[in-house]
Amino acid sequence: MKKAITAAAVMGVVALAASGCSASTPVQEGPIKIDFWHGYTEADGKVLNSLVDEFNASQDEVEITTSTKPWATLLDTALPALSSKTGPQLVALPAENVPVWASKGALHDLDDWYGAADSGADVLNESAVATGIVDGKNYAAPLSFTPLTMFYNTAMFTEAGVEVPTTWDEWVAAANALTIDENGDGTPEQYGLALQDHGTVGNGVWPSLFKSGGGDVVTTDGEVVIDSPENIATLSYWRDALAEGNFSPTGLAGADADGLFSAGKVAMTLAGPWMATVSESSNIDFGIAPLPAGPAGVKASALAVDLSITSQATEQEKAAVQTFLTWFYQKKNMITWSLASGWPPLTSEVTPDDVAENEVVSALTEQAPNGVALLPGVIPSTDVLTAMDTATQKALAGGDIASLLGAAQKEMESALAD
CATH class of the missing domain: 3.40.190.10 (Periplasmic binding protein-like II)
Structure with missing residues (x-):
């Protein structure tokens, strides 16, 4: 049975977003469908897709479809796809690409999500968050961040x-x-x-x-x-x-x-x-x-990869993606992501003991406070x-x-x- 409380939370966010839409922006009927492109092709890709499936199963209001593409292919094709309105609403980007995409107007900022009291963003690694800041605005949320x-x-x-x-x-x-x-x-x-x-x-x-x-x-x-x-x-x-x-x-x-x-x-x-x-x-x-x-x-x-909402997303779709972000950064999901992907957790809630079964991840978790964003x-x-x-x-x-x-x-x- 799907979690009613999660669905209710989604409905609240979506309703709020819909109320701010212009009259020319239609409200989708049924689940809000989100295309998500990423370049993780190994164990990290499998667990990411699995977590998306788990999110989809947890509620009825948002349905995310993942597409895995080699990073070079993703970076070569995503911007042209956005221009033709055939691109994703959610995309994983190597952090160095975030300022480039933001400067082209290809990304929505996430300042409202970061500023919301119940978003969960307050427990994110501050240095990881910094990889998505361009000209004082947040254009991304961290997906992987591991210090050298x-x-x-x-x-x-x-x-x-x-x-x-x-x-x-x-x-x-x-x-x-x-x-x-x-x-x-x-x-x-x-x-x-x-x-x-x-x-x-x-x-x-x-x-x-x-x-x-x-x-x-x-x-x-x-x-x-x-x-x-x-x-x-x-x-x-x-x-x-x-x-x-x-x-x-x-x-x-x-x-x-x-x-x-x-x-x-x-x-x-x-x-x-x-x-x-x-x-x-x-x-x-x-x-x-x-x-x-x-x-x-x-x-x-x-080394960092970020999650960004593209300019193709409507306000309703943007709100739906933000609901996924809040779900994704819950402690249990961060533990699952880290243990299976090999990347250290992205939030302060997860301790080295929480991921002790993977010695590499546990060691990297201890080192996470040493991490600084590259340029x-x-x-x-x-x-x-x-x-x-x-x-x-x-x-x-x-x-x-x-x-x-x-x-x-x-x-x-x-x-x-x-």
């Missing part, structure tokens, strides 16, 4: 008698101790750390290091600060440490680091939840730990990240750090001015 984390090879740590590092100085010392160059030819057979210098996992390694060092890339007010003294100090610290210790290969992208760790060639790397599966399939005994703290603590850039609200994020990558890669290769960050500053300012 450190994976380490437990067997290598045990063999070397090294403790898991918690500060930058300990991190460098551990990386040096775990580096093995048996024949002394300058090319270690085992590296202590895979320090990515461009195309990093989730584009987040250097934003994390810069923020942990007290700096930033672009502030939430849109000010470019890549050439700050704090960032110069951070990049100098890591360039000097690497030059002295040779504890990481140079020229690494995120995929390169994943490959080295799964091949047992490196003791520590920075990655997301998928590295647990990769490590298990490669028979690597691994541990998970927060990024070691810099001078400003631990600020781990997060929230920045539209030309690709241009900004390209300029950052150029600076970090050339700096670690021996370039002049102040000059490189100064050039990146100008490129980013130009990109944001366009």
Whole structure:
């Protein structure tokens, strides 16, 4: 039997929305039908679809139909579909796409939902919410948000008698101790750390290091600060440490680091939840730990996907989607989502103990407060990240750090001015 209280709640929201519709906006008869496009194709997609089915079964007023598309396909086809009125009312977007879509007028804002006392939004992770804020308005609700984390090879740590590092100085010392160059030819057979210098996992390694060092890339007010003294100090610290210790290969992208760790060639790397599966399939005994703290603590850039209501939705459909959001963020649903998807929960109500049966999710839940949004609200994020990558890669290769960050500053300012 379907839950009458849920149906009543839906009817209340829908009636409120309908009362605000113009005379030219017809009120749908029967269930309000919502098309929902997302790009989750693995276990996360299965549990998301299952939760939508559970929501549909819980009441009679809203019916959501999911369509799973590869992310590239979704991003290529959704905007043209909206233009022809054949797109979805609800869409999952990688967070960096939210400001782009919002600037094109393709999204409804969610300020009324966030402001409603009974929406459930007050328990959401604030940093996760920040990924959907553009020009002071909320254009998204979080769907997945996981901070960059450190994976380490437990067997290598045990063999070397090294403790898991918690500060930058300990991190460098551990990386040096775990580096093995048996024949002394300058090319270690085992590296202590895979320090990515461009195309990093989730584009987040250097934003994390810069923020942990007290700096930033672009502030939430849109000010470019890549050439700050704090960032110069951070990049100098890591360039000097690497030059002295040779504890990481140079020229690494995120995929390169994943490959080295799964091949047992490196003791520590920075990655997301998928590295647990990769490590298990490669028979690597691994541990998970927060990024070691810099001078400003631990600020781990997060990989994020958001839920947005498209401009195709009527007021009635928008209200129906908001009802689903309130249902989705209930504690029991967050636990189900996290345990099956591998992503940490999105609300403060869920504790590590609630998801303890999945050790990876539990560890990531403990680290969730460390997460920070990557370039929230920045539209030309690709241009900004390209300029950052150029600076970090050339700096670690021996370039002049102040000059490189100064050039990146100008490129980013130009990109944001366009």
